[in-house]
Amino acid sequence: MPGVTSDSGELNSLSVVPHTLDTQNPGVYPLRLHRVTRPLARLSISWARGNTLRVSLLQTEDASSEQSPGGEVVEVKLGSADAGEIPEAQWRRIAYGSVAPFALLQSRKNSMDALHYEKDWWEHVMEYSKEINSLLGNTKSSVPPTIEDPKTVLKKVEEPTTLKAAWELMEMFYADKQSQTWIPERLLDWLADFDCLFSGTQPTVHAKLVAFQNKLVTLQAVENHPEYWEIMSSALAVGWLDVVVKLLRLHGSYLFDQLGSREIENGLVEAVALLISEMPRLRPDMPPEKIGECYSTKPEFMKAWEKWRAKIMKLDCSAFWLQCDHQQTRVGLKNMLQVMLGNASGLESMYSLAQKCMHLKPISYRHKLMGLIIGILEENTEVVLAECSRSFGPWMITHAIELMTAGSTQAETLLHEEQSKIGGICIEELHRLTYAQILSSHALTWNIAPIYLTSCMKQGLGLLENLLYKQPVQNHQVLLKSMEICRLNGLDYVSDNMMKIAGVHYWKHGKKGSAVFWLQQARDEVRLNRIAKHLFDFVGKSVSDESFKQWEGMIELLGTESKTAGGLEFLKKYRDFRRSLQQVQGGIPTDAARKAAEALISLMRNPSTPQQFWLPLLYNSLKLLNWQERPLLNVSQTNLLLNKLQELSLARLLPGFVDAGLPSEALQSVRLALATNLGRAILDE
Numbered sequence: 001m002p003g004v005t006s007d008s009g010e011l012n013s014l015s016v017v018p019h020t021l022d023t024q025n026p027g028v029y030p031l032r033l034h035r036v037t038r039p040l041a042r043l044s045i046s047w048a049r050g051n052t053l054r055v056s057l058l059q060t061e062d063a064s065s066e067q068s069p070g071g072e073v074v075e076v077k078l079g080s081a082d083a084g085e086i087p088e089a090q091w092r093r094i095a096y097g098s099v100a101p102f103a104l105l106q107s108r109k110n111s112m113d114a115l116h117y118e119k120d121w122w123e124h125v126m127e128y129s130k131e132i133n134s135l136l137g138n139t140k141s142s143v144p145p146t147i148e149d150p151k152t153v154l155k156k157v158e159e160p161t162t163l164k165a166a167w168e169l170m171e172m173f174y175a176d177k178q179s180q181t182w183i184p185e186r187l188l189d190w191l192a193d194f195d196c197l198f199s200g201t202q203p204t205v206h207a208k209l210v211a212f213q214n215k216l217v218t219l220q221a222v223e224n225h226p227e228y229w230e231i232m233s234s235a236l237a238v239g240w241l242d243v244v245v246k247l248l249r250l251h252g253s254y255l256f257d258q259l260g261s262r263e264i265e266n267g268l269v270e271a272v273a274l275l276i277s278e279m280p281r282l283r284p285d286m287p288p289e290k291i292g293e294c295y296s297t298k299p300e301f302m303k304a305w306e307k308w309r310a311k312i313m314k315l316d317c318s319a320f321w322l323q324c325d326h327q328q329t330r331v332g333l334k335n336m337l338q339v340m341l342g343n344a345s346g347l348e349s350m351y352s353l354a355q356k357c358m359h360l361k362p363i364s365y366r367h368k369l370m371g372l373i374i375g376i377l378e379e380n381t382e383v384v385l386a387e388c389s390r391s392f393g394p395w396m397i398t399h400a401i402e403l404m405t406a407g408s409t410q411a412e413t414l415l416h417e418e419q420s421k422i423g424g425i426c427i428e429e430l431h432r433l434t435y436a437q438i439l440s441s442h443a444l445t446w447n448i449a450p451i452y453l454t455s456c457m458k459q460g461l462g463l464l465e466n467l468l469y470k471q472p473v474q475n476h477q478v479l480l481k482s483m484e485i486c487r488l489n490g491l492d493y494v495s496d497n498m499m500k501i502a503g504v505h506y507w508k509h510g511k512k513g514s515a516v517f518w519l520q521q522a523r524d525e526v527r528l529n530r531i532a533k534h535l536f537d538f539v540g541k542s543v544s545d546e547s548f549k550q551w552e553g554m555i556e557l558l559g560t561e562s563k564t565a566g567g568l569e570f571l572k573k574y575r576d577f578r579r580s581l582q583q584v585q586g587g588i589p590t591d592a593a594r595k596a597a598e599a600l601i602s603l604m605r606n607p608s609t610p611q612q613f614w615l616p617l618l619y620n621s622l623k624l625l626n627w628q629e630r631p632l633l634n635v636s637q638t639n640l641l642l643n644k645l646q647e648l649s650l651a652r653l654l655p656g657f658v659d660a661g662l663p664s665e666a667l668q669s670v671r672l673a674l675a676t677n678l679g680r681a682i683l684d685e
Contacts, residue, residue, distance in 0.1 A: 058071045101127075102399060153247060174403040226328070312337055368387065385427070394431065429457070429460075436456075437449075479498065581624075611651060622673050638674055
């Protein structure tokens with residue numbers, strides 16, 4: 001998509017969106033060839049649809065044979081290794097679905113005053129974020145089975161996408177003002193939904209739970225296995241209380257035949273499960289599948305927290321531990337109590353804790369969500385932008401910028417500041433232009449690119465014009481869509497130019513009726529007059545000429561308004577005169593002959609009637625001029641025709657005159673008929 005070029009003076013300065021060539025290592029894409037062999041004479045590379053390259057390979061004449069046709073065309077799809085996480089069709093649904101929320105948010109931004117912007121803007125951003133989030137899939141579990149397996153700890157759900165995880169993370173920290181007081185709880189919910197995404201690259205609690213759940217079928221007494229207690233402590237540490245309670249209820253002391261002999265042990269297990277179920281949680285509400293007690297204000301939460309900790313410490317000092325004979329249960333439950341008590345002296349920031357954990361347990365491969373999380377916790381806008389662009393693509397960064405500017409003054413300043421290095425536009429506009437360029441490169445998404453281009457104040461409208469001019473005018477639906485886009489954005493001159501281009505295209509390809517229609521819609525008088533002059537050679541020199549019939553349907557397209565007909569207005573009047581003259585030749589009485597004579601006078605008076613048609617019109621009307629019953633033309637009308645004939649006689653002496661190709665006696669016959677009619681008209685008056 002063409003646009004304003006950068007002035008950096010570098011090799012890549014002619015790109016629409018400035019970029020550097022050394023940002024990442026070049027990718028290698030193998031070509032799978034089936035028919036051509038080396039040596040190759042020529043290789044051609046061009047863009048196909050979307051992010052696909054079309055590679056054409058031609059063999060040398062010596063290498064060509066009957067088995068080898070001499071060439072092959074293959075397509076290579078460009079993209080990262082995980083580009084298949086979301087299918088292309090789903091990406092298009094996301095792209096189309098996000099247009100309406102984005103456009104509505106921009107409309108509200110332009111219509112709000114400063115006072116209401118500071119007060120209510122985050123609510124509009126949250127509404128926008130929820131609509132976008134709904135397009136990215138559902139992380140909730142499917143319909144539960146009628147009979148639930150008691151050993152099922154994790155419900156089967158459709159694996160979410162990293163794109164949805166990143167979006168919810170951005171919404172949590174930037175857009176949702178109400179959740180600022182309970183960010184830790186939001187993080188617990190987020191981790192419960194998306195921890196499975198990390199399982200493929202590094203060990204996670206979710207991966208351990210899935211592996212242990214597969215073993216539960218073969219385990220008789222789970223409390224005898226250290227892995228059982230280790231997994232529960234891990235799940236408790238990340239706040240998955242419902243999972244921990246389910247695992248505790250799998251303890252062997254709950255079996256009916258064990259209750260009598262393991263009553264104290266079961267009482268301790270149930271006490272810990274009850275304490276976990278009563279854990280205070282600083283959040284306004286909670287889904288029904290979650291456990292704990294909600295507190296919406298911090299004072300109430302702190303009061304309940306101290307009471308809850310007192311219960312834990314009381315249980316920790318209980319004498320019943322000495323009566324518990326099962327060592328694994330006793331040690332495992334004690335460890336869980338310590339996890340629940342936590343470390344009150346650790347008041348470091350979340351970012352410092354995250355960095356310390358990464359140094360203590362380095363990983364060989366950092367998941368792309370981890371980079372985004374670190375950037376957010378560090379409050380580093382540049383890192384967040386870079387991670388969004390590198391890991392999640394132009395769609396993500398274009399739409400997530402609205403969340404960042406709503407929740408961070410630093411981000412708003414950085415993104416809205418004009419940058420001289422990128423042509424005087426801001427970073428926000430740069431990313432919108434990049435995303436619009438991607439949409440414009442695909443035949444199925446080009447029509448939503450204008451929504452993003454019109455939101456770019458500096459270069460948007462100019463690039464929109466270029467985009468519209470690049471659309472194929474031969475496609476009727478595309479042309480109508482382009483005209484509608486022009487109407488919505490006040491680009492009437494672009495619409496007129498597109499209709500002119502369509503008219504010229506159809507004329508060159510033999511669709512003359514469509515050509516006249518579009519040129520009329522564009523009110524292109526110059527081209528309509530040129531077409532008229534071109535058509536006059538085919539209309540014919542007499543009313544019986546069959547060449548006129550092939551143009552009669554096109555003449556029907558001419559409207560009644562002369563300003564839209566141009567020089568073609570003559571053809572419409574000529575058609576009416578032709579029909580009247582045919583009726584006269586068929587022996588119709590004087591009334592029809594009078595109408596034909598009036599049509600003749602109308603044609604001769606009309607300035608759009610070409611001069612080379614004056615003599616053929618008069619010569620074909622000799623029967624009207626010599627009407628026997630009475631003269632059909634009065635004195636003034638006859639004098640008009642004589643003056644036209646005199647002008648024609650003088651014009652024949654000038655260079656460039658177009659001869660009508662009539663018989664040599666045609667001029668004398670017309671002059672004699674007019675003189676006779678003049679005498680009869682004088683006597684009649």
